[in-house]
Amino acid sequence: MRIVVVGVEMLWFFPSLSYQINLAVSNTAFQYPQPLIRLVTAIVPREVLFTPAGLTAIYWVSMAAGLLAVVGLFTRPALLVYALCFGFFVSHEYSYADVHHPEALYLFFVFALALSPAGDRLSLDALLRQRRARSTGRSNVDTGLSDLAMWPLRLVHVLLSMTYFSTGVTKLLVGGFQWMNGYTLQYAIFKNVITRQPLGMWLAHQHTLCIVLSIGTILFETFFFVSLFLPRLAPLFFAGGLLFHLGLYYTSGHSFFEHMLLNATLLIFYDPVWFPTQWNRLKAALGFRSADAPIGAAH
Amino acid sequence: MSVRTRISILILLIVGLHALPVLSYQGTRQTRWPFLAWAMYAESYPPGPIEVVTRQLVATSRNGTSRLITYRDVGLSSPGLSSGYLRPFGRGDTSAGRWLVDRLNRVGPDSVAELRLQTFRYRLVDSGVVVDTLPVVVYPANPQAAR
Numbered sequence: 283m284r285i286v287v288v289g290v291e292m293l294w295f296f297p298s299l300s301y302q303i304n305l306a307v308s309n310t311a312f313q314y315p316q317p318l319i320r321l322v323t324a325i326v327p328r329e330v331l332f333t334p335a336g337l338t339a340i341y342w343v344s345m346a347a348g349l350l351a352v353v354g355l356f357t358r359p360a361l362l363v364y365a366l367c368f369g370f371f372v373s374h375e376y377s378y379a380d381v382h383h384p385e386a387l388y389l390f391f392v393f394a395l396a397l398s399p400a401g402d403r404l405s406l407d408a409l410l411r412q413r414r415a416r417s418t419g420r421s422n423v424d425t426g427l428s429d430l431a432m433w434p435l436r437l438v439h440v441l442l443s444m445t446y447f448s449t450g451v452t453k454l455l456v457g458g459f460q461w462m463n464g465y466t467l468q469y470a471i472f473k474n475v476i477t478r479q480p481l482g483m484w485l486a487h488q489h490t491l492c493i494v495l496s497i498g499t500i501l502f503e504t505f506f507f508v509s510l511f512l513p514r515l516a517p518l519f520f521a522g523g524l525l526f527h528l529g530l531y532y533t534s535g536h537s538f539f540e541h542m543l544l545n546a547t548l549l550i551f552y553d554p555v556w557f558p559t560q561w562n563r564l565k566a567a568l569g570f571r572s573a574d575a576p577i578g579a580a581h
Numbered sequence: 582m583s584v585r586t587r588i589s590i591l592i593l594l595i596v597g598l599h600a601l602p603v604l605s606y607q608g609t610r611q612t613r614w615p616f617l618a619w620a621m622y623a624e625s626y627p628p629g630p631i632e633v634v635t636r637q638l639v640a641t642s643r644n645g646t647s648r649l650i651t652y653r654d655v656g657l658s659s660p661g662l663s664s665g666y667l668r669p670f671g672r673g674d675t676s677a678g679r680w681l682v683d684r685l686n687r688v689g690p691d692s693v694a695e696l697r698l699q700t701f702r703y704r705l706v707d708s709g710v711v712v713d714t715l716p717v718v719v720y721p722a723n724p725q726a727a728r
Contacts, residue, residue: 301653304653304656305656305657307656307688308655308656308657308684308688309656309657313661314610314611314612315612316612316613316614317612317613317614318614369615372614372615373614375658376614378656378657378658378661379610379657379658379661379664379665380657380658380660380661380664381609381610381611381612381614381617383617383619383621385615386614386615386616386617387615389615390595390615397588397591430584430585430588433588433592437592437595440592440596441595441596441599444596444599445599445619448603448618448619448620449619449620449621449623452619452620452621452623453622453623453625455623456620456623456624456625457623457624457625458625460625460627461623461625463625463626463627463628465626465627465628465629465631466624466625466626468626468631468705469626469631469633470622470626472631472633472703472705473633476633476635476703476710483710486631486705487705487707
């Protein structure tokens with residue numbers, strides 16, 4: 283789990299260092315400093331830390347911590363440092379007049395991982411523990427299993443439910459049922475896709491489809507929390523969440539990559555049986571089809 | 582205190598703190614990240630023509646060269662530049678224009694003599710998109726007077 287969430291974020295979605303430096307050198311002060319930035323600047327002056335050299339140093343500390351977390355060496359401290367650095371960069375970016383949502387739940391999840399038994403399996407820490415146990419002649423009774431391992435996933439499931447519910451209900455309270463008139467979604471898509479995303483431009487012209495998708499959006503966001511009470515069906519909600527954010531990205535350019543990552547992580551790891559079963563079924567089905575397919579079908 | 586109890590308290594704290602931005606709503610200028618109000622795209626749009634306005638900022642330097650200005654050139658986010666400066670500038674707020682010139686002169690590669698805000702209105706029609714060009718806003722309105 284930690285390998286996926288840290289590795290993917292580091293490779294593709296981690297805050298850009300050049301953008302961070304650009305913000306720091308172009309501005310002489312924070313416009314709306316976020317709590318972590320207020321805390322940091324209370325200890326270290328802005329002129330010292332928020333320089334190209336200071337930000338580059340923190341960036342490489344976060345990369346080193348992330349790498350340690352992925353390979354599982356000093357796993358929990360590494361996760362904690364990685365989470366702090368990630369929070370620092372996102373807080374810095376959002377201290378200049380503009381705040382967005384995508385990274386918030388990811389930060390909570392990584393913090394939670396740092397306080398969980400992450401690294402007890404599939405890690406260098408676990409290998410070193412086994413080696414130490416062998417060299418001292420003790421039998422290694424540590425199975426790497428813990429009933430506390432799942433709480434970060436449960437927490438992020440609750441947080442996703444809360445935030446989706448809040449988003450859905452706000453649409454109904456502020457926009458009313460008129461939010462589902464099709465024009466609202468057409469406008470929201472059109473606003474974001476001018477001269478970009480041909481799929482979004484096509485969708486912005488489809489009034490009836492926009493009505494259907496608006497209703498689907500409200501239903502998904504408002505009732506995602508039901509998955510908390512239906513654990514057997516929860517993976518279907520996570521798959522829905524993944525498709526929802528992929529759809530938003532490819533039609534409107536909304537880059538909720540961390541939400542995609544969290545939904546995918548929940549889909550794979552939330553139910554230890556569901557995903558492997560579905561995966562094996564899929565493989566069997568594909569194998570069955572390819573075995574039965576007529577030889578000439580490929581042409 | 583057991584590990585289980587400490588984790589439970591932490592979970593309650595994280596979940597509980599999410600009530601703060603809802604009870605004390607800050608609008609678009611939230612200063613409590615990662616505890617945020619999650620009202621996104623909540624406004625509805627009435628039936629009728631679907632129109633969107635975009636703005637482009639062009640700076641002309643003292644030697645006469647022009648360049649398109651992006652949010653990176655002024656060290657802000659794209660929405661921050663748009664809501665904080667481009668929209669007020671488009672409404673004729675000269676202080677926004679002055680701020681942009683001052684900022685570009687401080688962080689940009691050359692000295693800016695004039696800013697032009699070009700505004701385009703895009704209208705969704707059955708056959709595609711119709712683009713209207715709206716009047717250009719210039720800062721300073723009278724370059725001689727500004728010198």
